[in-house]
Amino acid sequence: MDITEFDHHSPIPGTTIFDGKMAMKGYALNKMCYSFNGAAARAQYLADPEAYMEKFGLNDEQKQACRDKDVLAMIAAGGNIYYLAKFAGIYRLDVQDIGAQQTGMTKEEFKEKLRKAGD
Amino acid sequence: MDITEFDHHSPIPGTTIFDGKMAMKGYALNKMCYSFNGAAARAQYLADPEAYMEKFGLNDEQKQACRDKDVLAMIAAGGNIYYLAKFAGIYRLDVQDIGAQQTGMTKEEFKEKLRKAGD
């Protein structure tokens, strides 16, 4: 058996591999975002975000990223996009809103970029 | 590939194999018993067993077996011993109490049977 792949994740530009390292970093943030599957949790967060973040034990970096609704900062703080999508859902942001935010485009520009991928 | 074993569980006297068939039958009962990991759940059950069993959707056979604290009947109704042990815990019954009950012995007789296994 030749163990070849597992310990050198090749760096892909603009892409964070959500591996064990990121998982260890982001657990509290992701757990909070997972709770947003429930409508009551979403309402509770909106009513008092600081108390809700404290309850899940987020660190300062994670809290600030949430306050700023800054997706790249949330990812850097260990956030996993599958759970962050539920955070975005609270603010009715869809995947094109957060795509535009992360790439520094307007939503229209981002949609045009997607359309062009079909050419 | 020769699929040899998986669909003919050999019958072993006095032994119920907790396989898919039993699992389908006993899910509600086992889910209730799993809840007894929590002290609050145990207290709630003791305060009103009927309401608690109803909440978990137990069928009549399962309810009667619980009322009777009849371990063999609970197993026949789909109970899994790992979860039933938590039910027994509510009544401070240990594995030798329930062993004696299932084999129709006194606890002392059951302990003696165990001791003899070492000879």
Next chain:
Amino acid sequence: MAKILGGLTTSHIPAVGNAIHNGLFDDPYWKPFFDGYPPIRAWLDEHKPDLAINIYNDHGLGFFLDRMPTFAIGAAHEYRNEDEGWGIPQLPPFPGAPEVSWHIIESMVEQEFDITSCQELPVDHGFVVPMQLFWPGAPNNPDMPRTIPISANTVQHPIPTLKRALDFGKALRRAIQSYPEDLKVVVLGTGGLSHQLDGERAGFINKEFDQYCMEKIVDDPEALTKISRMELVEKAGAQGTEFLMWMMMRGALGDKVVRRHSNYHIPISNTGAGTMLLECVE
């Protein structure tokens, strides 16, 4: 004896659920996507399968990082579609086939796949959107088959290799074919194709790679097992790893298949959307 009729693939994007809810079938943005489905529905109408095994990937509703399985198989009487955080209307429960689930789980574990068995499992858009596309009105379509959900991990690396995914499908084929009762089965592979939601590379789509995958999966899926997982992230995008579901589906169809239908459209939401019908030969 149970018989596998064929495999169906589709993307399973949440926006599709909304578009279905709002009836946007002839909307210019949506039409080229929805037009990919009627030929498959006609085939389903003709063959009327009894069981749909839906291989999808959960997106953080059914599983969390506290207990993240590599391969999970549903074994419930029904599967509830629950709120996943953004208010898509929830559908009524989908009827399961637990006695078939257990046969499959027994066989898969015997074949050395380390299954997580799920006697209760809420299902998200990854599961329900494909059902709605193939059986309009699902689960209330009169022809709606019973179902078994199978989910593979694409949330947390390490994800399974493409080879392991294909081998899973091959083992699943043996499991299904050894089921003693008559049963007509279709296997769904859902998710993908190329897309990336996160990072500065968000919005990445790779038409050329998608088309390569759609070509190779018909007659030479083994070639695709040469792709490493990091290469898959690179070429298909971070969420394009959902192509693993297609590999699992393909393995269940046997060596030879006939491609009865194929459609590819860019973009739906952030994704390259692929739809196929592969019919089994034996």
Next chain:
Amino acid sequence: MAKILGGLTTSHIPAVGNAIHNGLFDDPYWKPFFDGYPPIRAWLDEHKPDLAINIYNDHGLGFFLDRMPTFAIGAAHEYRNEDEGWGIPQLPPFPGAPEVSWHIIESMVEQEFDITSCQELPVDHGFVVPMQLFWPGAPNNPDMPRTIPISANTVQHPIPTLKRALDFGKALRRAIQSYPEDLKVVVLGTGGLSHQLDGERAGFINKEFDQYCMEKIVDDPEALTKISRMELVEKAGAQGTEFLMWMMMRGALGDKVVRRHSNYHIPISNTGAGTMLLECVE
């Protein structure tokens, strides 16, 4: 480079937790059991491992039937011992080694084991009683190593085969040995030996079979892979299937081991209790 020093086996009966709590070490019923541990403690004192991989089986605290994994590996910063329903005093949390956990999980999935990774996992008597036996006062023993829990399913059939369990251990060995940092590792295989808690056959113990297993596992574990799962239930009792943990442990030790210590006593509670120290040769 990480190095595996050896394997430790023990039963993990709840009653032992109570006996430890009540200090019954010299009680006539308990003495022949507790006397099996000082030689292993002396060896641990000499070698001072940095990491204890504790292969145990959860008994319905960490996992329920809704999501029942075949093989689960902990990847948490700490593992809490929670109330499992009958009021054994709970211990403080055990410190984890998540960076090593992830290395192992990456390697196991690469080697085609379909792991459920657990970033949060409450641990029951199956995990904590062995820790208390080998490191008195655990987790507050000054020599207490960091730990990684690994749990295999013995609650819901199908359980893994004895061959798959041994192969799991062999893969675990490769995973540990490829960890780049210096680390002295012991692997615990806990549970068993023969016992049955349920049914008219409750109280079944099989001394002859236990002794056969304790003999074979030293130099010829492959012979034990010939035992089918139903044969294991028949000969070891319904809960004697916990012997799978011993097989997993044994696979991690390599081909040759030296038996440094062995103890067997009947009965402790309903169980034939086996204790061993197997030292790795390479």
